[in-house]
Amino acid sequence: MLSDKAKQMFARLKLEIPAVAVQYLPVKPQAVEHCDKTLAFCQYVKEAQDTGKTFYISKENDACYGKVALGMVPKPPVTACGQAGLDFGVYKSLSGCRKLYQQLPVLVPGAINYVVFAPVASCDFDPDLIVLFADIPQADIVMRATSYLSGDLWESKSTPVVSCSWMYAYPLISGKVNHITTGFYHGIKRRDIFKAGLRMISIPFNKIDEVVTALDEMDWTTIAFRTDEQSKAELQRRMDHWQEMAVEMGCSCDLS
Structure with a gap:
């Protein structure tokens, strides 16, 4: 379960919008409300922030490609061939967009069937990821915390489309914190989910305790x-x- 210390440290950041804990499960969670909406995967993070509720979704709830990133469904051939990226004008050719899908980080197919979302402040489970949105001064503190103890390099990996793969799958695959800037990415921007210019930071389970310890010990x-x-x-x-x-x-x- 996410520690009280973790909740205290993330609360101390005074983020404009709450940090969200995400958990991936193979079987349906017990005693957790099912969200009956149909939204893009990234919109469920906003749903948890806006409502303050803990809830779960399945692939049937996802109206976009989060379910692809999590291995819930295969890469759809029509988009994986590059057609959507070409038609949106994001890529010049089918080949350019197809390259994205050939390199897209995807979790083990079929291993995840349900996703639980909760504000960090009320999280009562062990999260696979903590996702937060920070202005530059806050992001400076968080990113320093990711390397304060380990000396890990900072890196930002993403693509213009299917950014959900880089924020919700890549950190678990690589074991690394990933961070991007809102306003650059097609789906998030198109749906106007988060204002531009925030640093979106995704912290995988293996780095959470380290980041919390660093936030507690280091000079902000x-x-x-x-x-x-x-x-x-x-x-x-x-x-x-x-x-x-x-x-x-x-x-x-x-x-x-």
Whole structure:
């Protein structure tokens, strides 16, 4: 179950729209409400944010390609051949769009049949993903937390269409946090689900505890950006130490 510490740390970010926990299941969940709407997969994240409810969906609820990314259904040949991307004007040729489908990250076919969504604040299960939408100052904190302990590199992988594969499947396949900017991606933009310019960050299960620990331990405003005199003096002390190290190591240090 998602820890109280995790809920506290994500609440501390004061996100404009709530972070959402997502769980993938092979069999129908018990004691969870079934959402009877038919929406695009990404719209169910917004549904959880707007209603504050925990609910589940099946492939029958998904009116777009989240169900493809999760391996619930095969890649549809008409779109996988590149026709939709060509007709939308996103790609110049069938070949260009077809390349996307040849490389699209997809979870093991048939392994996932139900998806549970819940606001992080009320999540009572172990999420496969935590998905959040942050402005730049908030995203700076979250992304630093993804590498503060591990030193992991930041990367952003996506495609102009079927961005759901990169945000809801790729993090689980790769074990890496992925992040994109709203306003760039065809389905999200077309449906006007989230305002442009937010950083959408998807944190897979294996990174959640690490990110929470980092948020709890690290300075959210690093010392170089603090303006109080004590911090300025401490930063200068540390920088002076670099020069002492450089002398001992027989090199120079030009950082300032």
